Amino acid sequence: MLLVNIGILGLGTVGGGVVNVLNKNQKQIIRRSGNNINVTHAAVRDITQTRICPTKNIKLTQDPFQIVNNDDISVVLELMGGVGLAKNLIEQAIKNGKHVVTANKALIATYGNELLALAKDYNTHLLFEAAVAGGIPILKSLKDGLSANQIELVAGIINGTSNFILTEMHNKDRNFQDALKEAKALGYAEANPTFDVEGIDTAHKLAILASMAFGCELQFNQITTEGISNISSEDITYATKLGYTIKHIGIAKKLNDKLQMHVRPTLVPTTHLLSNVNGVMNGILIKGNAVGETLYYGAGAGDEATASSVIADLIDIIRNTANHDIFGWKSLINITKCNTNSIASIFYLRLLVTNKSGIVKDIKKTLANYDINIEAILQKKINQKNDLHIALITNLTNNSKINKAVTDIQKYDYIIDEIKIIFVETLN
Numbered sequence: 001m002l003l004v005n006i007g008i009l010g011l012g013t014v015g016g017g018v019v020n021v022l023n024k025n026q027k028q029i030i031r032r033s034g035n036n037i038n039v040t041h042a043a044v045r046d047i048t049q050t051r052i053c054p055t056k057n058i059k060l061t062q063d064p065f066q067i068v069n070n071d072d073i074s075v076v077l078e079l080m081g082g083v084g085l086a087k088n089l090i091e092q093a094i095k096n097g098k099h100v101v102t103a104n105k106a107l108i109a110t111y112g113n114e115l116l117a118l119a120k121d122y123n124t125h126l127l128f129e130a131a132v133a134g135g136i137p138i139l140k141s142l143k144d145g146l147s148a149n150q151i152e153l154v155a156g157i158i159n160g161t162s163n164f165i166l167t168e169m170h171n172k173d174r175n176f177q178d179a180l181k182e183a184k185a186l187g188y189a190e191a192n193p194t195f196d197v198e199g200i201d202t203a204h205k206l207a208i209l210a211s212m213a214f215g216c217e218l219q220f221n222q223i224t225t226e227g228i229s230n231i232s233s234e235d236i237t238y239a240t241k242l243g244y245t246i247k248h249i250g251i252a253k254k255l256n257d258k259l260q261m262h263v264r265p266t267l268v269p270t271t272h273l274l275s276n277v278n279g280v281m282n283g284i285l286i287k288g289n290a291v292g293e294t295l296y297y298g299a300g301a302g303d304e305a306t307a308s309s310v311i312a313d314l315i316d317i318i319r320n321t322a323n324h325d326i327f328g329w330k331s332l333i334n335i336t337k338c339n340t341n342s343i344a345s346i347f348y349l350r351l352l353v354t355n356k357s358g359i360v361k362d363i364k365k366t367l368a369n370y371d372i373n374i375e376a377i378l379q380k381k382i383n384q385k386n387d388l389h390i391a392l393i394t395n396l397t398n399n400s401k402i403n404k405a406v407t408d409i410q411k412y413d414y415i416i417d418e419i420k421i422i423f424v425e426t427l428n
């Protein structure tokens, strides 16, 4: 049995979780990897800081290059985050012939194409199961379990922070800022929480999922991204009354050999399983042309849940079952973004109006000018001044038509505020 030396870059939530899980499940991990694993070094910012894991047998250094240049270390775990220094360190580690495991979705989504090519050139592995949906083994499912399928759709709640916020707003009627503050305190949020609430983190993960699912290069810049900061508790309440739950969803769909990728708040039918993925949990729906719909659920963030994925990659490398060609690099498909204007969709509209007779008739008529019907509608008086919220669900139409209709409706003098438009996905 060999002794495999590991160096960790960053000993925070995920790094600390990795050390703890390696300790707690040592016997099983040795049996499954066939080798002894020894974390010999860790790079930290502050040597004196208290940590969530023991560090007695780990040599701590403030110079991460000492780890990637150390000849005795064969696998480097990059768990410090960021796309500057982390990239330089991973490149150096690969050039020194080391395998790398990372949880850094921002880095993989942005520089994954070149980093994977570099790893291939140096015949080393660069694995990142923890980067997408934390503890859920979703990349392995796509790469291995679903490899017989043509993937048609990937749709997921893949950011724990934004899902936590929406769930708190929905279940406890809390406001956005209050729920975000708690998500930060619970350690779910990214170093820059804008990444979570503006959908950037979801887009990073979606880029990785789409690349894996459709066999194309990583295309983070092609993803249309919209955050949840505009979602009010009123919209959540109205959506519920209309039979939907608002979720922050990343979707990658193949349409006539083009790829549609977007991240946005979305109304999902309350009867759909994804609408019941709550709090920090993640849920991913994958549709394959042989298997049909499959659904994956589990913790999308957290120290030991994320460590579970990091260590699974590490075990793959040690027992030699990791695959260099995880994106199908030998035969990448050239697939481009499709024009979203003509894509069929259902919409939720919410208007704030000064009440007077004939408003609903006007709205119906204007929508009808663009062949749009109202499938469900509700009204709520919101103050003593007789102002009303009107929330409605359309039939199947498209982006271009709804935007034109909304521009026309917006011109009526009784419309007080900008009309809110949210996509509805039936996920069929």
Ligand SMILES: NC(=O)C1=CN([C@@H]2O[C@H](COP(=O)(O)OP(=O)(O)OC[C@H]3O[C@@H](n4cnc5c(N)ncnc54)[C@H](O)[C@@H]3O)[C@@H](O)[C@H]2O)C=CC1
Residues within 6 Å of the ligand: 009, 010, 011, 012, 013, 014, 015, 043, 044, 045, 046, 062, 064, 079, 080, 081, 082, 085, 103, 104, 105, 106, 130, 131, 134, 187, 188, 190, 191, 300, 301, 302, 303, 306
């Ligand atoms: N927290 C979570 O649940 C998840 C995190 N991730 C990803 O894992 C990575 C790490 O995240 P966390 O553990 O949550 O962050 P963290 O902030 O808890 O830990 C990062 C650690 O790296 C250290 N570090 C940063 N720069 C350093 C440097 N130059 N030299 C030495 N140490 C340095 C920091 O001091 C900190 O202790 C990020 O890429 C994150 O996006 C991925 C999945 C889930």
Ligand SMILES: N[C@@H](CC=O)C(=O)O
Residues within 6 Å of the ligand: 131, 133, 134, 158, 159, 160, 161, 162, 188, 189, 190, 196, 201, 300, 301, 302
């Ligand atoms: N900030 C992320 C952490 C895991 O990827 C999230 O909230 O999902």
Ligand code: NA
Residues within 6 Å of the ligand: 129, 130, 131, 132, 133, 134, 135, 136, 137, 138, 139, 309
């Ligand atoms: Na994962």
